[in-house]
Amino acid sequence: MTSELERAARDVRSAVAIVAASGRPVIGIVGRDVPAVLVAASGAHPYRIAPGDELTDEADAVMGRAVDRAASRVLAAVMAGSLDFLRGILVSRDCEASVRLFYTLQELHRRGAIAPPVHLVDQVHQNRESTLQYNVAQLATMWEMVEAWASGGISTRSIEAARNELADVRGELERRRSWRRSGRLSGTAALHGYRVAAALPPTDAARLLRDAGSEADDAGFPVFLTGSAPLGDEVYRAIEGAGARVVGEDHDWGDPILTDRLPARIARDRDSLLRELATARLAGAPAAASSTMAARAKATREAIAASGARALLSVVRPHDEAPAWDWRHQREQADVAAAMVRGEAADDLEQVVAVVETLRAAS
């Protein structure tokens, strides 16, 4: 039986379009590095865009074919006009595909070929004071851009209100993560929860998450998923359909969302506040495309321990380069059975399932 949460997760876009039709400005976000709290504080609704179902032929012709499909699918949605309800799109530089998507969208907008304006939130990722200062300056520019798009001012008080609403959603997500780790929630359901939380207005998302409840105990074979961030829920369904459970993951549509802390207290001066926001992301779980192999291997090892996984599975789509580099050290340090499905094979769910079977046999 399809739950309300699952139905909502499958079609967040229509729900968000209704929000926009009601007159509330909606701002699109691509990637995990754009702080949604700043957007919400402007009065606009921050909507994190997931890859759509539109055909990518036209997008491929413009952006090139050798780019992670997650980005082509977002471009295809914009080019099809499906996201015309957005006041603007904030793109993060979380990976090369996003940067490429940004350049393409910016140029298409300049040429009048697409409706929404775009802005790059250029957050970089080393643990250095100079990096932090650059990121703060970028967030200050984003602040002004968002105010202009939303036609609303951001104030200490509006940030505080936005933070509190988002914190409610976080609370629900954290509860679900603990259920998941104790075997009472599938990875697929967890993924749906994250997707809804990143896309819908916080009050709607919190209600859906609250109502969803836990699931029956399941003794499925616990697997930790690394590699590419999934386009939809197909990979999760395939793995869990084969009797395994995805008990944790390190892509940016899953558990790592919870490692980017919301600001604890809202500083009065803008600079300190932006510093806190920028630091929160830099201190969050490392992402494949923007971290060292060493940091990734350590994080994978810790996340496997925290989630109780007994195997490590990496599913890497074509043109997603970083995870294949991380793999050597991840596998060496994981301390559980490990396997990678890469390239075209990663698109073939039967092959993914076959690898899950070999992992089960090996562990």
Place this chain on the structure above:
Amino acid sequence: MTRLESASAALTHQREWFASLRAAVADGERFALVNADAPQEILRAMGIPYVVNQWWASIVTAKQAAAESLEQVARSGYPDDSRQYDVLALGSRGLDAEGAPWGGLPKPDLVIAELSGDATGKVFEAWTDDPSIGYFAYERTAAITPDGPWWELARWHWDRVFGPERIALMAAENRLLIEFLEERTGRTFELSRLERVMRLINEQEEYNRETRDLIAAARPTPVRVSDTIPAVMVPQWHRGSEWGRDAARALRDEVAGMVAAGGAVCEGERTRLMWVGRGLWSDTSMYRRFEEEYGAVFVWSMYLAIAADGYIRYGDDAIQALAARFVGITDLLYAPPLAPEWYVKEARTHGVDGVVHLVADDVPGASFITLALEEAGIAVLEIRASNADPRTLDLSDVEHAMSAFIAGLAT
């Protein structure tokens, strides 16, 4: 038509330089491997010898040792189908002494790169699997839209091309690199030496600029692109040395002499062409055939043109000027709107009739370059190549498409 003397001299110098580098390293000198898009000037100023990663990759490729180097990468547990060119040096460590080109690349003590793409940082981090090798990374920031033609602004008003924030970040990283190098090598950085390096480079690139302008204005075209490429690139790897500056001046003089003498690659020049994207210059016979059959000559190379327009930076603060040189160097070649506008300007100043655009599928913004050229009324032939697998490019298909394109231009 003989080879340019400047080209032969550059290639000879390169061999001698590499032999002396190997000797110095054998004597205990510390040396660095640097990716081409990261600043090398600080190393030059501190007297730390370095090899540019892409130059070494070109040597490995030319000596047919690329496949074996990639196998070595795979054997060490890393992908052999990602960043293939960037990773050749890493893999070439596994070549046996006889198979290694030029006696082999000595083990670097330091590696330096910019975090471009998702994996370049990891390619360089992989060197540190040997814990005696130190690694320094520069952030890669994204291009902004400049408030005017970048090729006019970049020399003096670089902050209007790249933005003060990007430059401030890279300048801070330059200072961190200096600390890192002082710690690692025991050498001391002196600002006056960097200032001298920056002066020499501006002189070198001004000569390249004169050479580019000479070739742009000459009818018929006096030199082959396959000749100017080594005559420009080898001195580029030695940027900041007197040899590099003098080599660029010699090239300028040689080209000026040819123009004055009315020299021509092809006496019957009828069609002027521009090649955009990764070149296929090793197959010189193909180009000769176009000359002979159609009087069609390629008159432009991005290596000379980017040296002419992309590198010169004047300013009082050498650390900042250096940051302004590197912070967006690849944007100038690929990112819209900077790159498309520049190719149009170069196509116009060189009076080309058509452009052959090799579109590697991993290059961002390629479609906008074609579009901008076509909108400027310049015919474009796009050739699609997979960067992951260059073997998919069939040279006879390419030649066929180019013949048809050139024949079409003539009518």
